[in-house]
Amino acid sequence: MTMPETTLRVPLHRLAHGRTGDKGNRSNISVIAYRAELFPLIVEQVTEARVAEAFRDRRPAAVRRYVLPKLGALNFVLDDVLDGGVNDSLNLDSHGKALAFRLLEMEVAVPAELESLLAGPR
Amino acid sequence: MATDGLAIGSGAGFSGDRTDAAGPVVATLVSRGGPAALIFETLAERTLALAQIARRQDPATGYEPQLDRFVGPILKACVEHRIPIVGNFGAANPRAAAARLQALGRERGLPRLRVGIVEGDDLSDERGRALLREYLPPGLAAREPVSANVYQGAKVIADALRAGADVVVTGRVADPSLAVGPAMAHHGWQETDWDQLGRATMAGHLLECGAQVTGGYFADPGFKDVPDLHAVGFPIAEIAGDGSFVVTKAERTGGLVDARTVKEQLLYEVHDPAAYLTPDVVADISQAEVSELGRNRVAVSGVRGHPRPATLKVNACFDGGWLGEAEISYAGPNAEARARLAAEVVRRRIGDALAMRFDLIGVLSLFADDGGRAAAARAPGDARDVRLRVAAAHADRARVERLLAEVTALYTCGPAGGGGVRTSLRSRLSTVSCFVPRERVPARFEILE
Numbered sequence: 001m002t003m004p005e006t007t008l009r010v011p012l013h014r015l016a017h018g019r020t021g022d023k024g025n026r027s028n029i030s031v032i033a034y035r036a037e038l039f040p041l042i043v044e045q046v047t048e049a050r051v052a053e054a055f056r057d058r059r060p061a062a063v064r065r066y067v068l069p070k071l072g073a074l075n076f077v078l079d080d081v082l083d084g085g086v087n088d089s090l091n092l093d094s095h096g097k098a099l100a101f102r103l104l105e106m107e108v109a110v111p112a113e114l115e116s117l118l119a120g121p122r
Numbered sequence: 123m124a125t126d127g128l129a130i131g132s133g134a135g136f137s138g139d140r141t142d143a144a145g146p147v148v149a150t151l152v153s154r155g156g157p158a159a160l161i162f163e164t165l166a167e168r169t170l171a172l173a174q175i176a177r178r179q180d181p182a183t184g185y186e187p188q189l190d191r192f193v194g195p196i197l198k199a200c201v202e203h204r205i206p207i208v209g210n211f212g213a214a215n216p217r218a219a220a221a222r223l224q225a226l227g228r229e230r231g232l233p234r235l236r237v238g239i240v241e242g243d244d245l246s247d248e249r250g251r252a253l254l255r256e257y258l259p260p261g262l263a264a265r266e267p268v269s270a271n272v273y274q275g276a277k278v279i280a281d282a283l284r285a286g287a288d289v290v291v292t293g294r295v296a297d298p299s300l301a302v303g304p305a306m307a308h309h310g311w312q313e314t315d316w317d318q319l320g321r322a323t324m325a326g327h328l329l330e331c332g333a334q335v336t337g338g339y340f341a342d343p344g345f346k347d348v349p350d351l352h353a354v355g356f357p358i359a360e361i362a363g364d365g366s367f368v369v370t371k372a373e374r375t376g377g378l379v380d381a382r383t384v385k386e387q388l389l390y391e392v393h394d395p396a397a398y399l400t401p402d403v404v405a406d407i408s409q410a411e412v413s414e415l416g417r418n419r420v421a422v423s424g425v426r427g428h429p430r431p432a433t434l435k436v437n438a439c440f441d442g443g444w445l446g447e448a449e450i451s452y453a454g455p456n457a458e459a460r461a462r463l464a465a466e467v468v469r470r471r472i473g474d475a476l477a478m479r480f481d482l483i484g485v486l487s488l489f490a491d492d493g494g495r496a497a498a499a500r501a502p503g504d505a506r507d508v509r510l511r512v513a514a515a516h517a518d519r520a521r522v523e524r525l526l527a528e529v530t531a532l533y534t535c536g537p538a539g540g541g542g543v544r545t546s547l548r549s550r551l552s553t554v555s556c557f558v559p560r561e562r563v564p565a566r567f568e569i570l571e
Contacts, residue, residue: 021391
């Protein structure tokens with residue numbers, strides 16, 4: 001028997017925070033769990049494949065994920081996603097500073113019993 | 123804090139940083155007593171190339187234009203309390219910066235300011251260019267760079283401090299090395315004390331961007347709230363003899379230091395967490411942990427260090443042509459359709475003369491790509507306050523200027539109700555990196571008394 005109300009679909013923004021850094025045409029985006037209890041869900045669902053899909057318009061040459069269990073964090077490294085980087089891009093945000101928030105838009109499935117651990121307005 | 127510790131404060135994290143941030147940091151270092159140092163990181167890639175251009179036009183310039191405003195207010199307190207200052211505000215002309223610092227000292231009753239000048243990073247002379255011809259990609263080796271600098275490390279900074287410098291002024295050094303240098307000098311570390319150097323490197327990494335570890339680049343209302351962001355305090359790291367460290371911030375300031383701010387900045391601009399490369403060490407944060415010791419006090423442990431790379435990174439900047447940007451806004455009923463029509467007008471006027479990027483600010487802009495793929499996939503909507511932005515880059519300035527003129531002409535020749543045209547034209551620099559054996563680019567220092 002399935003009970004659809006047992007799973008919530010929420011943006012990653014409610015489970016994690018993150019920050020973008022840039023070096024040349026490469027972007028790194030951290031994803032840091034607000035609560036240790038949420039980290040396994042993030043590891044399971046925020047995969048290299050899903051991140052590559054989220055940034056498909058930018059045609060990443062590679063997406064690598066590093067898992068840092070002691071920090072409750074992931075570090076994603078996306079190659080060739082900045083249209084040449086700060087010196088060559090035509091983007092207003094040539095550093096890609098905003099890109100962490102694009103990743104934080106990703107939808108994540110969360111068991112309803114963990115709802116009280118989610119960040120943000122109730 | 124451990125009695126053998128060194129407190130290192132950050133006075134600035136980039137060239138455009140607040141010039142009133144260092145005051146509370148120095149006041150905190152003075153009031154707590156004990157050994158301390160203050161670092162300024164003000165040197166982005168572009169900053170250095172612009173400084174090189176300035177120096178060619180006037181040999182007395184080429185250092186950080188805000189030097190007086192960064193250092194002037196705190197110089198006397200630092201010297202009187204034996205808090206050495208280390209900054210890469212020498213940019214393309216550390217020697218001229220040193221002369222200016224001595225003049226600042228004289229104005230403040232410090233007639234005998236000892237300034238350590240670190241040199242050897244500038245590869246724009248004939249010898250440097252010969253080296254670049256060996257290591258740059260063949261197509262670029264023939265071109266004359268605007269600037270070329272090798273990233274130097276902490277050792278030469280430590281040597282200058284040991285020789286008694288009140289202020290150490292450098293050109294290009296690896297940002298974390300600004301903090302590793304004072305820690306090396308204070309704790310007497312050797313160049314092969316990898317764990318200590320790795321830990322101090324991550325302390326420097328957390329300090330080098332100023333407020334980015336104290337609540338800046340962090341606040342997200344309702345999710346990550348930051349008290350008194352308008353008065354965000356700059357960070358201080360307390361580095362013990364084994365390199366382990368605690369991050370805190372200036373007293374009587376806003377902002378915060380907690381596990382979240384430290385984790386975000388720890389991973390900032392990091393690729394493989396097990397191999398963060400600097401001239402001093404390969405730092406490894408794969409097993410790092412952060413723990414909150416108290417209000418605005420966070421300890422970082424578990425950082426390791428591995429032997430440093432055999433090569434040093436060189437950045438060479440070349441002329442990158444011209445970037446033009448022009449914007450016009452539409453609001454009210456059918457605004458998005460009018461903005462889209464304006465884009466179409468510009469597209470047809472310019473034709474193939476330029477590869478342009480079109481953004482509809484208020485609909486889709488930052489998350490789009492230069493290839494226009496994200497924009498093409500976005501179905502037209504009914505946004506009511508839309509700013510069209512057109513951008514293009516080209517070696518030929520006149521072509522870019524024509525684009526700006528076409529957007530300006532939309533006032534009278536474009537869709538209804540277009541307002542607020544702004545245009546900007548600026549020269550660009552493109553950066554190329556290579557790696558050279560460290561023994562080919564020795565660092566050196568001199569004390570100016």
